[in-house]
Amino acid sequence: MLSRTAEGLFWMGRYIERMENVARLLDAGRRLDNLPRDTPEAHSEWSSIIVASGATSTFPSPLDEATAQTVADHLIRDIENPSSILSCIEAARTNAKAVRNAITAEVWEAINDTRAQLRVHLDQEHDRKNLVDFLDWVRMRGGLALGKIESTMLRDDSSQFTKLGKWFERADATARLLDVKYHVLLPEATDVGGGLDYLQWVQILRAANSAVAFRHLYSRVVDPQGVVDLLVLNDVSPRSLVTALTEIRISLERLASPLAVQQELVRQAVVAENTLRATENHDIFNQGLHTWLTEFIVATNAMAQQTSSAFGFGGDTLSFSQNETQ
Amino acid sequence: MNTVNLIIGLGVAMPNEIFNEMKNGAANRPEYQVVVDWLERNGIEALQSRRDEAEALFRRIGITFAVYGEGGDPDRLIPFDMIPRIFNAHEWEKIESGSIQRARALNCFIADVYGSQDIVKAGIVPKAMVAENPAWLARMNGFRPPRDVWAHIVGVDLVRTGPDEFFVLEDNCRIPSGVSYVLQNREVMSRMFPDLFRDGRIRPVDGYSDILAEAMKSVAPPNCAGAPTMAILTPGQFNSAYFEHSFLADMMGIELVEGPDLLVENQKVYMRTTHGFEQVHVIYRRIDDDFLDPKAFRKDSMIGVAGLMDAMMAGNVTLVNMPGTGVADDKGVYIFVPEMIRFYLGEEPIIPNVQTFRCDQPDDFGYVMDNLAELVVKEVQGSGGYGMLIGPTSTKAEIAEFAEKLKAAPSNYIAQPTLSLSAAPVLTEEGLVPRHVDLRPFVVSGASTRMVPSGLSRVALREGSLVVNSSQGGGVKDTWVLSKGAN
Numbered sequence: 183m184l185s186r187t188a189e190g191l192f193w194m195g196r197y198i199e200r201m202e203n204v205a206r207l208l209d210a211g212r213r214l215d216n217l218p219r220d221t222p223e224a225h226s227e228w229s230s231i232i233v234a235s236g237a238t239s240t241f242p243s244p245l246d247e248a249t250a251q252t253v254a255d256h257l258i259r260d261i262e263n264p265s266s267i268l269s270c271i272e273a274a275r276t277n278a279k280a281v282r283n284a285i286t287a288e289v290w291e292a293i294n295d296t297r298a299q300l301r302v303h304l305d306q307e308h309d310r311k312n313l314v315d316f317l318d319w320v321r322m323r324g325g326l327a328l329g330k331i332e333s334t335m336l337r338d339d340s341s342q343f344t345k346l347g348k349w350f351e352r353a354d355a356t357a358r359l360l361d362v363k364y365h366v367l368l369p370e371a372t373d374v375g376g377g378l379d380y381l382q383w384v385q386i387l388r389a390a391n392s393a394v395a396f397r398h399l400y401s402r403v404v405d406p407q408g409v410v411d412l413l414v415l416n417d418v419s420p421r422s423l424v425t426a427l428t429e430i431r432i433s434l435e436r437l438a439s440p441l442a443v444q445q446e447l448v449r450q451a452v453v454a455e456n457t458l459r460a461t462e463n464h465d466i467f468n469q470g471l472h473t474w475l476t477e478f479i480v481a482t483n484a485m486a487q488q489t490s491s492a493f494g495f496g497g498d499t500l501s502f503s504q505n506e507t508q
Numbered sequence: 509m510n511t512v513n514l515i516i517g518l519g520v521a522m523p524n525e526i527f528n529e530m531k532n533g534a535a536n537r538p539e540y541q542v543v544v545d546w547l548e549r550n551g552i553e554a555l556q557s558r559r560d561e562a563e564a565l566f567r568r569i570g571i572t573f574a575v576y577g578e579g580g581d582p583d584r585l586i587p588f589d590m591i592p593r594i595f596n597a598h599e600w601e602k603i604e605s606g607s608i609q610r611a612r613a614l615n616c617f618i619a620d621v622y623g624s625q626d627i628v629k630a631g632i633v634p635k636a637m638v639a640e641n642p643a644w645l646a647r648m649n650g651f652r653p654p655r656d657v658w659a660h661i662v663g664v665d666l667v668r669t670g671p672d673e674f675f676v677l678e679d680n681c682r683i684p685s686g687v688s689y690v691l692q693n694r695e696v697m698s699r700m701f702p703d704l705f706r707d708g709r710i711r712p713v714d715g716y717s718d719i720l721a722e723a724m725k726s727v728a729p730p731n732c733a734g735a736p737t738m739a740i741l742t743p744g745q746f747n748s749a750y751f752e753h754s755f756l757a758d759m760m761g762i763e764l765v766e767g768p769d770l771l772v773e774n775q776k777v778y779m780r781t782t783h784g785f786e787q788v789h790v791i792y793r794r795i796d797d798d799f800l801d802p803k804a805f806r807k808d809s810m811i812g813v814a815g816l817m818d819a820m821m822a823g824n825v826t827l828v829n830m831p832g833t834g835v836a837d838d839k840g841v842y843i844f845v846p847e848m849i850r851f852y853l854g855e856e857p858i859i860p861n862v863q864t865f866r867c868d869q870p871d872d873f874g875y876v877m878d879n880l881a882e883l884v885v886k887e888v889q890g891s892g893g894y895g896m897l898i899g900p901t902s903t904k905a906e907i908a909e910f911a912e913k914l915k916a917a918p919s920n921y922i923a924q925p926t927l928s929l930s931a932a933p934v935l936t937e938e939g940l941v942p943r944h945v946d947l948r949p950f951v952v953s954g955a956s957t958r959m960v961p962s963g964l965s966r967v968a969l970r971e972g973s974l975v976v977n978s979s980q981g982g983g984v985k986d987t988w989v990l991s992k993g994a995n
Contacts (some may be wrong), residue, residue, distance in 0.1 A: 280745050294568075
């Protein structure tokens with residue numbers, strides 16, 4: 183497959199997944215905003231959503247002045263924000279169009295129709311009620327596109343590259359969603375473990391579509407250790423970090439040719455997965471959840487970078503002399 | 509000449525002089541009887557609703573051409589008319605043999621021009637027509653491509669004026685486009701009117717991608733030992749014909765590459781794949797000569813491949829079409845094509861040229877100046893309908909202004925009489941009305957020279973308009989060729 187095609191598929195997968203995750207983040211913000219507070223001025227949930235979505239540099243006003251409206255605007259319709267839902271859909275479609283031959287008509291139509299319908303959605307203002315409807319719509323459309331990829335594309339390199347993009351993005355997004363909790367301030371340090379702390383964790387779970395799963399799996403009251411277990415270490419969760427790293431490793435094993443750079447990449451993916459599997463819940467909290475997540479995000483992004491250069495796309499493409507197998 | 513857009517710069521005539529392809533006097537021609545029957549059974553409203561369905565289908569499949577810089581959605585649909593244009597077997601025989609004859613002669617001419625120039629020595633084509641032709645590429649001089657084929661794909665633009673009267677309006681030897689519409693129009697028609705296709709009387713067009721792939725394989729470069737790896741080189745998704753490039757690559761099962769996907773190393777061309785570098789042997793390039801190789805031509809080309817020409821000269825890659833084929837398709841050379849057919853093939857032209865006046869000839873020039881209001885005047889080097897005068901539809905002021913340009917540089921222009929172009933029925937809000945049409949069949953040359961039985965029929969959608977240009981309200985039709993004895 184052409185490296186450029188692989189690149190297009192990879193980013194198509196990433197942007198579809200990202201659009202859904204941005205919707206999830208916004209939903210988390212809305213849920214946190216609804217929680218009862220003693221001090222009404224502490225609106226850190228909205229700035230935390232901007233931080234978690236990686237949009238601090240494009241957010242047009244000072245972070246501590248972030249409101250429901252400005253954050254929703256920036257994350258939904260601001261084309262200056264490369265991760266806004268609008269930007270994600272445009273980017274997914276541009277990539278899909280560039281690799282039109284490598285995807286099925288149904289995948290193309292799912293993405294192309296989403297973009298056409300988005301225009302209608304963006305013509306209306308988002309008040310609290312229809313914001314929820316809109317976010318639901320985004321998640322349904324994301325699910326539709328991913329489902330079409332799963333159900334109509336050949337299970338060859340083209341779907342592997344798409345999935346690879348999806349899983350790299352999901353690993354990043356789940357880590358960022360968990361990190362929201364770090365940035366949402368509690369009024370007092372002593373509130374840790376208190377009622378509001380508990381409610382915030384529940385909202386994080388809800389945004390990850392995992393609140394019900396938590397009850398099924400753990401049969402106990404939501405606590406930070408349980409949330410981290412479910413979203414980081416549990417193989418059963420479709421959004422956990424260990425699931426993402428496992429899927430990344432499997433895709434890379436299928437895609438790798440005997441080229442030395444690609445074999446090396448597979449080795450690193452195996453190491454990353456095994457390291458995470460050997461990690462215990464208390465290791466993470468001992469290190470500090472925020473620090474641990476930050477390191478995870480950096481390491482995963484480095485692996486994504488390495489993936490693109492090993493397959494001949496991205497910044498450092500393969501030079502002719504590297505055309506060697508091992 | 510390289511675009512889908514073309515103006516039929518010919519012919520304004522009284523409606524009663526226009527040959528209506530559907531009618532024979534008051535009666536319907538037998539070829540069109542199936543369409544008439546369908547309309548009688550289902551009514552015009554059914555046709556209109558099928559048109560809406562077809563449009564939705566085109567949009568969904570993504571059959572669009574891109575127009576940038578005009579605002580709005582850049583992805584436009586070419587208006588598709590639901591009434592097919594139909595040729596019987598006898599008519600097609602003439603179109604096919606005439607187009608193939610023309611493509612063969614043009615290929616002989618290009619080979620000669622970059623070889624011993626016998627036709628110049630014989631005094632048939634003036635030396636200046638070759639030596640001073642801006643499309644003539646000195647670096648191709650003495651080169652011999654595989655099988656001596658230069659223009660592997662030729663689009664011959666034809667117009668019709670009567671039951672058995674066809675004329676060649678223009679040849680397209682560079683990178684003619686539009687064939688994807690031929691194939692997609694048929695696909696959509698067969699979905700909209702399955703009953704009309706049931707008895708197999710309409711000759712299929714699906715063979716095009718196989719014919720093209722076979723031709724490309726047959727011109728693999730000398731240094732390619734096994735089965736050649738082939739690719740289509742596109743300027744990218746912002747090119748107006750990108751859909752076609754991508755469609756053809758898909759149909760042939762070959763890669764669609766952009767300049768940055770390719771790299772030349774040791775005079776061999778490689779594409780960057782996820783499994784490393786893979787050598788490419790035959791490239792159907794949809795990039796103009798000028799932009800093909802920044803090392804050889806325009807240095808600022810971002811879409812070309814540095815070193816591509818060296819690789820071709822070294823016999824490691826074949827370009828389809830060859831660079832320099834534009835020397836055969838300007839309007840000055842056009843005049844000599846009938847002579848080329850006689851000179852190279854020893855045959856009489858099957859489809860004639862439109863009578864053409866050369867403004868660099870004093871007699872012709874005088875006639876042209878006296879009859880500007882009746883004539884169509886075109887720039888010899890112009891393409892896509894720019895810089896031309898359509899006498900009968902121009903104001904006195906426009907004619908006077910054009911006369912000045914003509915006087916200043918007569919050799920830049922040719923002129924042609926207005927022909928009474930045929931019309932085909934088109935579906936409008938008012939029902940079926942006749943509108944002018946042209947036809948571009950595609951001739952593919954490799955080991956043999958072949959065509960699929962169809963072509964791109966472009967139709968002017970406005971009343972009286974001669975413009976089939978898609979950006980000016982022109983549309984396309986499915987073109988049917990009936991099998992023998994099918995009328």
